[in-house]
Amino acid sequence: MITKEQVIETQNLWGAGVVKIGSLMTNRAECEAYTSSFLDDRYAFQTGDVLFKPTKCEFEQFRPTKEKAQSYFIAGDDRACEEDGGFAINPWTKVRFENTGFILDEKRAIAMGNYFFTDLAGNEAKVEYTFGYKLVDNVLKIDLHHSSFPYNPAPAA
Numbered sequence: 766m767i768t769k770e771q772v773i774e775t776q777n778l779w780g781a782g783v784v785k786i787g788s789l790m791t792n793r794a795e796c797e798a799y800t801s802s803f804l805d806d807r808y809a810f811q812t813g814d815v816l817f818k819p820t821k822c823e824f825e826q827f828r829p830t831k832e833k834a835q836s837y838f839i840a841g842d843d844r845a846c847e848e849d850g851g852f853a854i855n856p857w858t859k860v861r862f863e864n865t866g867f868i869l870d871e872k873r874a875i876a877m878g879n880y881f882f883t884d885l886a887g888n889e890a891k892v893e894y895t896f897g898y899k900l901v902d903n904v905l906k907i908d909l910h911h912s913s914f915p916y917n918p919a920p921a922a
Contacts, residue, residue: 767871767905786800808831812901814908815829817833821850838854857884862876863878865879874898893914895909895912
C-alpha cells in the first residue's frame, strides 16, 4: 500500500526539482539536461500516458508528451508550444504543498490541495493541484498533473 508519507516525499522531491530548474536558468545546456532528467524521474512518460494540464496555458492546455512538458517548464527557442514562457525558470526559491486529501491504493495514489511557489522577492503564488501517482519500479511517478489558479470572478460591470 502506498503511504501518505511516500506521496509527501515525492511532492517534496518535485518541489525541489522545480526550484533546481530555476537555479539553472542562466546555463541553458545544464538546465535542459536537468529538466529532462527531472521529467524522467518525476513523471511516467516512459511507461504510458501522462495527463498533464499545467497552470499557465491558454491555447494548448494539455501536454501529453515529455517534449511538451519540458517546453512548459523551461520554454526556449525550440519550445514545443509557442505560448510557453518557462514556468520553472521564473525562478522559484521554494515550493510547498498543503494537501487537502489523499486517495491511497496498492499501486496508485492521488493527492489534491494547494501548492505555493515563492519567488525571489518572497511573494507566494497559490495554485490548486491534483496529482495522480503510479508505482513504477518502487518509485512514485506522476501520471496525472492538473493545476490551475484559484477561481477569481471578473468584477461586476
